[in-house]
Amino acid sequence: MSKIEEHFDIKRKHGLHARPATLFVQLANKFDSSVRLEKNGDVVDGKSIIALLSLGGNKGARIKLIVEGEDSSEAMDELKSFLEEDDD
Amino acid sequence: MIKLKGIAAAGGVGIGKALVLIKDEISVPKRRISHDEISREIYRLEVVLIDTRKEISNLQRKISKDVGFDHARIFESHFLALEDRVLIEDVIFQIKNKKVNVEYAFSQSINKYVDALLKVNDEYLRERVVDIEDISRRVLRKMLKEKAVSLSDLKEKVIIVSHDLAPSQTASLPKEMILGVVSDIGGRTSHTAIIARSLRIPAVVGVEVATKNIKSGDKVIVDGSKGLIIIRPTEKTLKEYRGKLAAYNKEIRAIHIPKALKACTKDGREVRISANLELPEELPLVKEFGAEGVGLYRTEYIFLGRKDLPLEDEQYKAYLKVVRGASPNQVIFRTIDIGGDKFLSQPEVPKEMSPFLGWRAIRFCLERTDIFKAQLRAILRASSVGNVRVMFPMISGVEELRQAKNLIEECKRELKKEGKTFNKNIPIGIMIEVPSAALTADLLAKECDFFSIGTNDLIQYSLAVDRANEKVAYLYEPGHPGVLRLIKNVIDSAHAAKIKVGMCGEMSGEPIFSFLLLGMGLDSFSMTSPQVPRIKELINNIKFEDAVKAVTGALKLSTAKEVENFLKEELKKVLKDKFYRILMI
Numbered sequence: 001m002s003k004i005e006e007h008f009d010i011k012r013k014h015g016l017h018a019r020p021a022t023l024f025v026q027l028a029n030k031f032d033s034s035v036r037l038e039k040n041g042d043v044v045d046g047k048s049i050i051a052l053l054s055l056g057g058n059k060g061a062r063i064k065l066i067v068e069g070e071d072s073s074e075a076m077d078e079l080k081s082f083l084e085e086d087d088d
Numbered sequence: 089m090i091k092l093k094g095i096a097a098a099g100g101v102g103i104g105k106a107l108v109l110i111k112d113e114i115s116v117p118k119r120r121i122s123h124d125e126i127s128r129e130i131y132r133l134e135v136v137l138i139d140t141r142k143e144i145s146n147l148q149r150k151i152s153k154d155v156g157f158d159h160a161r162i163f164e165s166h167f168l169a170l171e172d173r174v175l176i177e178d179v180i181f182q183i184k185n186k187k188v189n190v191e192y193a194f195s196q197s198i199n200k201y202v203d204a205l206l207k208v209n210d211e212y213l214r215e216r217v218v219d220i221e222d223i224s225r226r227v228l229r230k231m232l233k234e235k236a237v238s239l240s241d242l243k244e245k246v247i248i249v250s251h252d253l254a255p256s257q258t259a260s261l262p263k264e265m266i267l268g269v270v271s272d273i274g275g276r277t278s279h280t281a282i283i284a285r286s287l288r289i290p291a292v293v294g295v296e297v298a299t300k301n302i303k304s305g306d307k308v309i310v311d312g313s314k315g316l317i318i319i320r321p322t323e324k325t326l327k328e329y330r331g332k333l334a335a336y337n338k339e340i341r342a343i344h345i346p347k348a349l350k351a352c353t354k355d356g357r358e359v360r361i362s363a364n365l366e367l368p369e370e371l372p373l374v375k376e377f378g379a380e381g382v383g384l385y386r387t388e389y390i391f392l393g394r395k396d397l398p399l400e401d402e403q404y405k406a407y408l409k410v411v412r413g414a415s416p417n418q419v420i421f422r423t424i425d426i427g428g429d430k431f432l433s434q435p436e437v438p439k440e441m442s443p444f445l446g447w448r449a450i451r452f453c454l455e456r457t458d459i460f461k462a463q464l465r466a467i468l469r470a471s472s473v474g475n476v477r478v479m480f481p482m483i484s485g486v487e488e489l490r491q492a493k494n495l496i497e498e499c500k501r502e503l504k505k506e507g508k509t510f511n512k513n514i515p516i517g518i519m520i521e522v523p524s525a526a527l528t529a530d531l532l533a534k535e536c537d538f539f540s541i542g543t544n545d546l547i548q549y550s551l552a553v554d555r556a557n558e559k560v561a562y563l564y565e566p567g568h569p570g571v572l573r574l575i576k577n578v579i580d581s582a583h584a585a586k587i588k589v590g591m592c593g594e595m596s597g598e599p600i601f602s603f604l605l606l607g608m609g610l611d612s613f614s615m616t617s618p619q620v621p622r623i624k625e626l627i628n629n630i631k632f633e634d635a636v637k638a639v640t641g642a643l644k645l646s647t648a649k650e651v652e653n654f655l656k657e658e659l660k661k662v663l664k665d666k667f668y669r670i671l672m673i
Contacts, residue, residue, distance in 0.1 A: 026168070049168035050175050
């Protein structure tokens with residue numbers, strides 16, 4: 001059981017809103033690890049659509065992704081590549 | 089005790105228990121639960137969430153089949169909200185620790201998140217909020233299935249508190265059970281306000297945070313004259329207001345209803361005071377308050393709150409009832425004013441950036457001539473049994489008037505061919521509510537039989553003020569010199585062309601302005617029925633020549649405030665003191 005933290009910028013055109021947020025939550029829920037996101041000191045549960053939407057992750061926002069659990073490295077890889085995807 | 093200030097929408101005092109409505113008429117009761125009930129409430133949460141999932145799943149399948157897979161995807165976020173751990177945990181936390189019923193816990197949790205989401209300034213997110221509210225309503229409706237509060241089935245008298253009441257909701261209020269109405273949004277001329285006034289229910293609108301501060305069951309005082317609400321009042325305040333309530337009722341009775349139908353000044357100027365009619369149920373009020381017929385019959389109600397369009401025969405029957413009810417006095421029909429803030433479910437009208445400047449009223453009717461002609465035919469047929477006039481809303485220039493008149497001629501020819509009776513000389517008028525119409529009143533007067541000034545819209549269009557926007561509502565001033573000049577021009581132009589001019593806006597029922605308008609030469613005043621007696625009483629007790637003098641003075645002033653103060657002073661001079669006080673309640 002390991003905890004991984006990583007910083008990155010959101011590259012998606014619409015940030016973490018609406019559909020991307022929905023997809024992110026669906027993706028996060030596939031893993032056993034806990035998934036949390038931090039922006040400007042606010043930490044939210046990445047498996048909750050409501051919590052994630054309230055974070056307001058615009059394009060370019062600096063985000064810390066915190067993944068903790070058995071499958072944390074696998075989860076981090078997939079979630080990070082999803083978030084960094086540039087869909088322009 | 090909390091005091092909140094809003095907009096005084098309908099006079100009077102109401103004291104009673106609050107019933108808070110959330111959108112779609114769902115009322116969420118708060119109930120303390122015992123320790124033993126906790127597991128049952130959590131079980132109810134699970135059952136309802138599972139049920140709702142099934143429901144949405146079916147809906148999604150149906151939409152996927154009927155409309156396409158892409159559209160069905162919008163439900164994905166609905167699903168996620170239903171399975172949302174943070175939300176569900178929060179609801180369970182509240183049930184367990186705060187010991188409240190599941191409906192209440194759920195609505196509190198949802199509200200918390202909606203508030204958080206609204207704080208993020210983002211267009212996309214706002215749409216998600218709509219989704220979340222939608223799903224939350226679906227869940228709440230399920231939870232409350234057996235206990236849903238139906239407004240038409242109230243057991244005790246209540247004060248209705250809501251974010252905003254839709255016209256159809258307001259219209260369905262059982263008035264004998266409603267002590268007062270409070271809403272977060274809306275202005276003096278919103279539908280909630282107009283209907284509350286016509287039903288004589290004290291109302292305060294535009295309170296902004298009423299639904300946030302009031303819970304169902306709270307004792308609330310509604311002071312509709314001051315635009316004040318007091319939540320959970322102290323015993324002392326309550327006592328003071330009970331006194332006010334009694335005094336108010338007494339003063340209202342002090343204004344007797346004059347026997348004569350006509351209003352006539354002491355020096356012999358006769359004017360017509362008639363009533364605005366929103367719903368046929370208000371018809372008895374027209375006679376009760378001594379109004380001379382119906383000066384504005386709003387016909388929208390037949391079209392609203394239903395899926396299909398009313399056929400000509402259905403309209404004809406409804407109109408016949410109103411015409412017969414008002415007989416032998418006249419009824420002025422205003423053809424449908426759809427658009428702006430009132431929409432039909434059929435046909436679907438695309439969302440507009442500025443609905444009040446958009447496809448509404450006569451503009452809508454001149455394109456949808458099928459809908460328009462069915463109404464015109466029904467009105468024409470009803471004209472055979474009584475004193476009927478017809479007028480068109482939102483006329484902005486002569487062109488529209490001509491087109492509408494051509495359609496009336498077309499309907500007359502058809503009816504004649506079909507052997508149906510109608511008044512072939514039915515007087516045709518227009519509403520003057522667009523500034524361009526007010527400025528070209530001389531041109532329009534040549535082509536119609538009468539004018540009716542609709543001040544609610546005329547004021548909002550000429551001052552560029554959205555009357556429902558609380559932030560700018562203070563700019564909505566009937567006494568603005570710009571508005572007064574427009575009105576003066578309309579009245580003078582009508583008289584130069586030898587046609588009559590009336591007013592059916594709120595302004596005509598406000599004593600200081602009735603006084604001014606009388607002096608300007610207005611021929612008829614139309615207002616909500618309960619306003620009729622005091623305006624008639626006012627006119628019967630003043631001299632036309634005093635009113636004419638007041639006009640000269642008022643038109644020299646520079647601001648609405650100056651105009652209002654001046655008119656109050658003038659009115660005070662010409663009326664007895666006690667009488668002045670009663671009139672100005």
